[in-house]
Amino acid sequence: xxxxxxxxxxQGNEACAEGAIAAGCNFFAGYPITPxxxxxxxxxxxxxxxxxxxxxMEDELACxxxxxxxxxTGAKAxxxxxxxxxxxxxxxIGFAIINDIPCVIADVQRGGPSTGLPTLSAQGDVMQAxxxxxxxxxxxxxxxxxxxxxxYLTVEAxxxxxxxxxxVILLSDAIxxxxxxxxxxxxxxxxxxxxxxxxxxxxxxxxxxxxxxxxAVWGVPEQANIGTGYRNYMSGCCHxxxxxxxxxxxxxxxxxxxxLCDKITHNRDDIVRYENKYAQNxxxxxxxxxxxxxxxxxxxxEALAQGMQxxxxxxxxxxxxxxxxxxxxxxxxxxxxxxxxxxxxYAGEVERILGAAGKSVKVVKxxxxxxxxxxxxxxxSKIKEVY
Amino acid sequence: MALDKKLLRTAxxxxxxxxxxxxxxxxxxxxxxxxxxxxxxxxxxxVSGIGCSARTTAYMDFNSVxxxxxxxxxxxxxxxxAHPEKHVFLLLGDGDCMSIGxxxxxxxxxxxxxxxVVVLNNFIYGMTGGQVSPTTPHNAISTTTxxxxxxxxxxxxxxxIAAGATFVARTTAYxxxxxxxxxxxxxxxxxxxxxxxxxxxxxxxxxxxxxKAVTQMYDKLRDNSITIEQASKLSEEELEGKYVIGVFKxxxxxxxxxxxxxxxxxxxxxxxPKDLSANSNYKAEPLKAPRYxxxxxxxGGQGLLxxxxxxxxxxxxxxxxxxxAQSYGVEARGGKSxxxxxxxxxxxxxxxVASADLLLAMxxxxxxxxxxxxxxxxxxxxxxxxxxxxKIPGRRCYEYPITNYAKDTLGEIRSANxxxxxxxxxxxxxxxxxxxxxxxxxRLPKKVHELNIKAFEEGYEVGRxxxxxxxxx
Amino acid sequence: xxxxxxxxxxWCKKCGLCAHYCPKGVFELDKFGTPSVKxxxxxxxxxxxxxxxxxxxxxxxxx
Numbered sequence: 001x002x003x004x005x006x007x008x009x010x011q012g013n014e015a016c017a018e019g020a021i022a023a024g025c026n027f028f029a030g031y032p033i034t035p036x037x038x039x040x041x042x043x044x045x046x047x048x049x050x051x052x053x054x055x056x057m058e059d060e061l062a063c064x065x066x067x068x069x070x071x072x073t074g075a076k077a078x079x080x081x082x083x084x085x086x087x088x089x090x091x092x093i094g095f096a097i098i099n100d101i102p103c104v105i106a107d108v109q110r111g112g113p114s115t116g117l118p119t120l121s122a123q124g125d126v127m128q129a130x131x132x133x134x135x136x137x138x139x140x141x142x143x144x145x146x147x148x149x150x151x152y153l154t155v156e157a158x159x160x161x162x163x164x165x166x167x168v169i170l171l172s173d174a175i176x177x178x179x180x181x182x183x184x185x186x187x188x189x190x191x192x193x194x195x196x197x198x199x200x201x202x203x204x205x206x207x208x209x210x211x212x213x214x215x216a217v218w219g220v221p222e223q224a225n226i227g228t229g230y231r232n233y234m235s236g237c238c239h240x241x242x243x244x245x246x247x248x249x250x251x252x253x254x255x256x257x258x259x260l261c262d263k264i265t266h267n268r269d270d271i272v273r274y275e276n277k278y279a280q281n282x283x284x285x286x287x288x289x290x291x292x293x294x295x296x297x298x299x300x301x302e303a304l305a306q307g308m309q310x311x312x313x314x315x316x317x318x319x320x321x322x323x324x325x326x327x328x329x330x331x332x333x334x335x336x337x338x339x340x341x342x343x344x345x346y347a348g349e350v351e352r353i354l355g356a357a358g359k360s361v362k363v364v365k366x367x368x369x370x371x372x373x374x375x376x377x378x379x380x381s382k383i384k385e386v387y
Numbered sequence: 388m389a390l391d392k393k394l395l396r397t398a399x400x401x402x403x404x405x406x407x408x409x410x411x412x413x414x415x416x417x418x419x420x421x422x423x424x425x426x427x428x429x430x431x432x433x434v435s436g437i438g439c440s441a442r443t444t445a446y447m448d449f450n451s452v453x454x455x456x457x458x459x460x461x462x463x464x465x466x467x468x469a470h471p472e473k474h475v476f477l478l479l480g481d482g483d484c485m486s487i488g489x490x491x492x493x494x495x496x497x498x499x500x501x502x503x504v505v506v507l508n509n510f511i512y513g514m515t516g517g518q519v520s521p522t523t524p525h526n527a528i529s530t531t532t533x534x535x536x537x538x539x540x541x542x543x544x545x546x547x548i549a550a551g552a553t554f555v556a557r558t559t560a561y562x563x564x565x566x567x568x569x570x571x572x573x574x575x576x577x578x579x580x581x582x583x584x585x586x587x588x589x590x591x592x593x594x595x596x597x598x599k600a601v602t603q604m605y606d607k608l609r610d611n612s613i614t615i616e617q618a619s620k621l622s623e624e625e626l627e628g629k630y631v632i633g634v635f636k637x638x639x640x641x642x643x644x645x646x647x648x649x650x651x652x653x654x655x656x657x658x659x660p661k662d663l664s665a666n667s668n669y670k671a672e673p674l675k676a677p678r679y680x681x682x683x684x685x686x687g688g689q690g691l692l693x694x695x696x697x698x699x700x701x702x703x704x705x706x707x708x709x710x711x712a713q714s715y716g717v718e719a720r721g722g723k724s725x726x727x728x729x730x731x732x733x734x735x736x737x738x739x740v741a742s743a744d745l746l747l748a749m750x751x752x753x754x755x756x757x758x759x760x761x762x763x764x765x766x767x768x769x770x771x772x773x774x775x776x777x778k779i780p781g782r783r784c785y786e787y788p789i790t791n792y793a794k795d796t797l798g799e800i801r802s803a804n805x806x807x808x809x810x811x812x813x814x815x816x817x818x819x820x821x822x823x824x825x826x827x828x829x830r831l832p833k834k835v836h837e838l839n840i841k842a843f844e845e846g847y848e849v850g851r852x853x854x855x856x857x858x859x860x
Numbered sequence: 861x862x863x864x865x866x867x868x869x870x871w872c873k874k875c876g877l878c879a880h881y882c883p884k885g886v887f888e889l890d891k892f893g894t895p896s897v898k899x900x901x902x903x904x905x906x907x908x909x910x911x912x913x914x915x916x917x918x919x920x921x922x923x
Binding site: 006007008009010014018026027029042045046048049051053055057058059061062063064065066067068069070071072073074075077091092095119175178179180181182185226227228229231232233234235236237244245294295297298301372373375376377 | 396398399428429430432434441444445448449450451452453454455457458459460461462463464465466468469470473490491493494647650651654656657658659660661662663664665696699700703707708709710711712713714715735736737738739741
């Protein structure tokens with residue numbers, strides 16, 4: 001049975017809010033910040049309309065706390081922010097990680113660091129998305145390149161959060177967040193394959209909230225929502241499988257942190273999303289993500305039209321990085337151009353991936369830090385220069 | 388009354404606290420209160436922060452959640468808002484509540500959300516070894532006030548009242564029997580309740596401040612506590628060093644989640660996105676090229692954002708693909724404004740104008756900045772009210788006193804942007820006039836429909852004449 | 861009335877509060893501060909020891 005689709009004009013941020021509603025989001029705690037505020041504004045109407053909970057909290061520290069609290073009880077919870085707020089969220093993102101708490105964080109990036117450029121786009125939070133909170137951890141981060149992806153990747157973000165019981169970041173930016181384009185969305189969410197967290201059977205004598213032995217999804221404990229019949233003590237401390245803090249032992253900590261990291265890396269084939277287009281096995285590949293993928297693809301198409309053999313790779317999950325897939329796409333390449341609106345953050349990751357695989361491919365950074373989107377001609381000039 | 392030991396999480400005992408620490412007394416008082424309420428353990432969320440006080444919830448066989456420093460109220464707010472039927476209370480230390488958590492404490496009081504907070508005030512940061520806290524007495528010694536605390540302590544109850552909490556009380560760990568009663572009153576208050584309990588920290592505070600035994604600290608609480616009535620008869624000086632205990636506030640104010648529920652029940656509309664599916668009545672000529680680029684430029688306040696959105700929506704109603712991208716300065720009014728609309732029957736990669744098919748310039752500045760970006764054979768439309776335009780070889784240049792017409796003839800300067808849209812529609816046969824008009828009327832409030840129909844029609848006629856004049860050339 | 865007073869020495873931390881506040885001298889502390897029930901028959905069931913014990917180590921059963 002096919003779902004009826006409707007054709008809409010939405011702003012990226014509005015699409016993110018609609019995607020959240022479609023995914024079953026029923027709790028949002030936010031704080032105003034340019035250029036993400038429209039997500040909160042949209043949900044301040046849509047959540048009450050759909051009998052969900054909307055809270056404007058006193059700061060982003062409280063937002064993430066409220067999101068964790070709500071999610072623990074079973075809510076599909078989300079917050080949305082930009083760079084300075086994303087910095088404040090990190091504390092409780094760490095709490096969510098160590099306690100396997102599903103949640104979604106939208107970061108609509110702007111110029112940084114600090115207050116930076118509130119109304120101008122950038123991609124400077126890429127590494128922060130990976131390592132913003134302290135301690136060893138993995139992260140799932142998705143980078144939309146269109147209004148449509150703002151919707152569908154938000155749905156995906158909720159699905160990943162529920163399936164892997166982890167925070168998931170939607171790493172958008174001011175350009176994508178504020179642009180409006182045509183988007184076709186389903187009237188109902190039937191065809192969207194919504195995933196809901198797995199709950200344990202009631203009355204189990206052997207229930208342990210952080211025990212993933214034999215779990216349906218590798219490494220992911222089937223943890224009961226609090227208030228549904230299993231009572232345990234939880235904290236942000238290193239803990240054993242019952243939740244009891246075990247702070248005197250690196251052994252226990254290693255097991256816990258190991259499982260938390262491994263649950264992402266072990267399942268990476270299911271998580272990783274990417275696009276690999278145009279000339280395959282080309283000597284030159286352009287790798288771009290988020291809003292920069294738009295002019296990058298335009299430049300590659302123009303290069304092909306002019307007779308050059310150029311490939312195009314777009315990571316959709318920035319984290320975990322599509323390392324195997326990048327190696328494959330660069331199999332015959334001498335050079336990869338990485339245009340991005342930061343000082344070469346993902347180019348650094350590409351260098352790391354190539355180094356780890358022992359491949360010598362020249363990584364050419366193209367870091368435009370102006371106020372405008374990188375122009376297709378700028379990328380095309382670089383393509384011609386290195387071809 | 389016998390304490391039901393089934394309420395204790397005995398696997399975690401003995402407690403981590405020092406001998407005589409008041410936290411254990413408070414924990415027992417809170418558990419007794421829960422015992423008396425007769426609640427199902429599964430329905431109780433016991434939330435704490437960081438510090439010695441955080442461990443209180445470990446010893447209670449409820450859904451016990453120790454959160455991050457200062458943020459317990461945020462977590463508890465999320466839990467309660469997601470499940471208002473659950474019983475949610477918090478045990479917080481003085482530092483956790485009043486220092487790092489101060490902002491959340493104030494806002495929770497203001498919200499009057501149905502939570503009960505028991506503040507275990509031992510005047511010190513105990514877990515980390517005894518540093519000064521917001522409630523450490525003046526002149527007291529701590530590890531970070533080796534020369535005596537130069538600061539004055541804050542009164543948690545006064546702040547709670549000022550910020551809007553509806554039940555506020557104080558007692559001490561000496562007055563152990565009072566704890567369950569006050570906590571129960573907090574539970575029963577349908578709003579934000581604060582019960583502050585002064586409790587001894589023998590290690591972090593006591594040893595450094597002249598106490599030889601923890602019993603002396605309890606004795607001091609006994610000897611220096613006075614009731615609210617007794618305090619009312621004393622001068623400021625006489626109150627020095629006294630602990631005023633009792634119920635400071637017991638009032639009613641509509642609880643936050645009740646208000647939210649009431650609001651939700653009153654909502655009948657939906658702002659779900661509208662379906663703009665192609666209307667077969669919208670007929671127009673096809674696009675002449677795979678990609679059409681239009682740039683609307685001028686200053687903030689000229690309505691170019693709205694025009695761009697309307698144009699973009701019209702194209703989608705006509706079954707096309709379209710993107711709108713906006714760029715502006717930080718000023719709320721004035722400053723630059725630029726709306727780009729890209730139209731295509733296929734995929735659109737670059738979502739901004741690279742080489743414009745049509746440039747609308749409503750200010751001299753924007754005309755000069757963007758005129759060079761118009762492609763060969765492209766159109767430039769300028770508002771002669773503000774722009775002195777030149778003939779540019781290879782470009783089709785048109786001008787019209789858009790703003791003056793809007794202001795003087797239509798009587799409303801803010802209809803200029805719709806007049807401009809009319810011109811653009813008249814100039815381009817791939818735009819269906821009815822589709823554009825429908826979008827204009829859909830996006831603008833009813834009270835300005837008549838005005839904007841006039842503006843659009845005028846603009847359309849002007850645009851058509853412009854198109855025919857050039858085609859005749 | 862004959863109440864029983866019992867001390868869980870596994871949990872007791874020898875803070876001395878029970879003996880300090882008992883109005884009837886039911887408890888005795890040894891040189892290490894460990895409490896023991898010396899005069900259980902004196903217990904009037906005021907419950908001060910039980911509710912003041914920070915370690916939940918004392919149980920008074922009223923008969």
